[in-house]
Amino acid sequence: WYKYRKVVVVNPINGKTIVAVVADSGPAFWTGKHFGGSPEVMAYLGLNVGMQKGPVVLYFVDDSENNVPLGPLEYNLAKNASLLVKK
Secondary structure, three states, X not given: OOOOEEEEEEXXXXXXXXXXXXXXXXXXXXXXXXXXXXXXXXXXXXXOOOOXXXXXXXXXXXXXXXXXXXXXXXXXXXXXXXXXXXX
């Protein structure tokens, strides 16, 4: 079900956001975790220290044309502040 599926993963604590591919299911129930990312994804999100647990928000992306690049999403709220203002 996850062929060509990418996810946008957000750490709501620090705002770090990254695009990754779904490569595996899991993690195992006994770990107490709900999300298991690659070491690189977890490091970028800041979830690779201590108990290596924390909340994440996942958005599934259907990218059958492979147009969405993998990696961190950087954004500048000041630059895009006008998009946040109701008119």
